[in-house]
Amino acid sequence: MPRRELLTGNEAVAQAVALANAQVIGIYPITPQTTIIEKICDLAAKGAFHPRIIHVESEHSAMAAVIGAAFTGARTFTATSSQGLALMHELLHWAGGGRLPIVLANVNRAMAPGWSIWTDQNDSLSQRDTGWMQFYCESAQEVLDTTLLAFRVSERVMVPSMVVLDAFVLSHTSEPTEVPDADTVAQFLPKYEAPYRLDVEKPCSFGALLRPPFYQEVRAKLQEAMEGALKEIDEADQLWRKLTGRGWGIVSGYRHEDADILFVTSATTASTARVVIDRLRVEGIKIGGLKVRVFRPFPFEELRRALAGRRLAIIFDRNLSYGHHGIFAQEIKSALYGWRGAPPVSCYVGGLGGRDVTPESIEGMVRRSLGERNGELFSWVR
Amino acid sequence: MYTKPRLQGRPIWHVPDEEIYSKGHLACPGCGVAISARLALKILGRKTILVVPACCFAVIDGPFPHSAAGVPLLHCAFETAAATASGVRAGLASRGDTDTRVVAWAGDGGTYDIGFQALSAAAERNEDILYVCYDNEAYMNTGIQRSGATPFSAWTTTTPAYPGKLEHKKDLGAIMIAHRIPYFATACVSYVDDFLGKFRKAREIRGFRFIHLLSSCSPGWKISEADSIESGFLAVRSRVFPLMEVEDGGSTRRITVNPAPVPVRRYLERQGRFKHLKDGDIDAIQQHVDRRWAELASRFDLPKPAPSHAAPAAARGAFPGADGLARLLQAHAATLSEREREFIRELLSSMWNNPAYASQSDQDLVGLAITLSQLAGSF
Ligand SMILES: Cc1ncc(C[n+]2csc(CCOP(=O)(O)OP(=O)(O)O)c2C)c(N)n1
Ligand code: SF4
């Protein structure tokens, strides 16, 4: 029987990792991720699962250690935030390029300087091109379910996964969360059998020099796997819906069917946006919401379908590529380019370093977009 | 070809015939790390996984789809050998495999410098891995740049001569010993018997083990390819690179080979990387080496002659002089070159009063020395 518990986003990650029976976990503290590894140690100490926990001296070594373990065919996990994720950068490529099904939880935290422990997405989005899938979550339940899904999909396509959650707003707030039972998880997430691993019976090298005739071919296979992952994510989502009644989609809409205008965003901002959408609907504004949950692989088709024939898309980014603009906005526009059904797009950037994104600020974006638009690349939400 | 003698008794550093490390690797001729890998793998055996960061050895093993190692080899990021090996160990353990040997095999740059943090942490956690640092005293793979292991005054492309490197080599041994790990040793293939014995010992110990290999490099040291083994002999005899061993977190500390010393000048003058040195520089280096040796000798046990009760039949006296040696080698005189004779002399001197060979006849010992010297020199 599933049980209902009051869990923070971080506790939901830890519960999922225990349910997945992760075998090797590299741990290193950083706010606001730390409570994930604390909870994991607690669950392991209480015998909820029996991982080998490696108490490394840095996030860099945490990722190196789980890479080593993943090469032996073990199910592996680690968690981090901002500075820690940036420190891992070289090894994120190693995990992606090495086709290792590692799952990492990243609690979004703004990058220093100056020091910030509050949320924005520049840390995870800076790792966009490392060959990792990325899932942006909105609730503790979604975090728990997505972490399990990440293991399943990663192990089927041999591409690592990053489960991303907002600092504090999600990592440290509690919500009633359904924790599935072991049988349900077993039907969803079978025991992991690595297709290749370090094996003294079959000695070979992993990661050796790849000369130009080979390198690109190997990377083309990674791209192929990423493209195929969307189907796997969808299938996993359907199966989970069958088993638990819950599914989260690849993108998900809110009051979108008849909407002229879509407010597009990701992660916890999507919850706030729903409140605003309800308010504006009362006024007769035909607005709906669209949440982008899967960022890598990028859901071109799903986005096109969702945005087809709308009068306006308003895209809000809690991140910024300096010298350009919001990263989700750039990517969504790339999906719309040259495509006939493409709506006009109005882009906003705000909420950096944990600045609150309030219903009022979202409403302000909508009203501004409905008025005279001056053709600028994006506007700040102050 | 000399055929391996059948030794009476049981030589404890028996060398397996099986070649695991294959020919066709990409090392320069005479490369110390290729010889080291070949010999070490003979002892470590096929149930070994190597974890190799960026370094010459990563190239030597061969590009995809080739690998010379003969055992699974995981290439890892430059600074991650110790952390990646820790993960491999944990991963194997999660599959119930606790006896495959996990060996991090890294250069001096990957150990002294960029990989040092991860190394220290793995030692502190007492991970059940063997970490081998093959020290060729510079970043060779990138074309001979200074590392923390480069000795004082040595030329590299980033410490041009004159004066070469201005700082002394980092005392990594002292640092590793301070971690109180189960096993620490220095070794060099020139003293192949000592080398094999240390790998055999490290193989059997559980917990964090560290072997520091001096590993010659002809382009980097500017020596002749044929001088690889000789430079190792001179490094040890001049006490630039003392051969030692520390067990049980420091409860035993010994110098394992203590041949008659030679002036440090003899070590330096054979290597182009030191050719700019002036007499005063060499004197300064000699003083530094003497000071370090005095420190070491005060804290470490020096090898003792075999205790008489261990060897009632064959307690050996002093090492034979030139005539005595010629007599011992007489049976093999026809097959040995001048060079080989020199190697064998050096090896025999380190084995002569080693208690491990107390029960062997002098002739058996000579046979073993010949086999070992050919093992070291023939690759
Ligand atoms: C993070 C990182 N920095 C730099 C390099 C470039 N690099 C590759 S091998 C190497 C030198 C290795 O030196 P050492 O560890 O002494 O091994 P050797 O080549 O001498 O055998 C360097 C600097 C790298 N691969 N990764
Ligand atoms: S450069 Fe030196 S260490 Fe590298 S392969 Fe050649 S001899 Fe060996």
Ligand SMILES: [Mg+2]
């Ligand atoms: Mg080196």
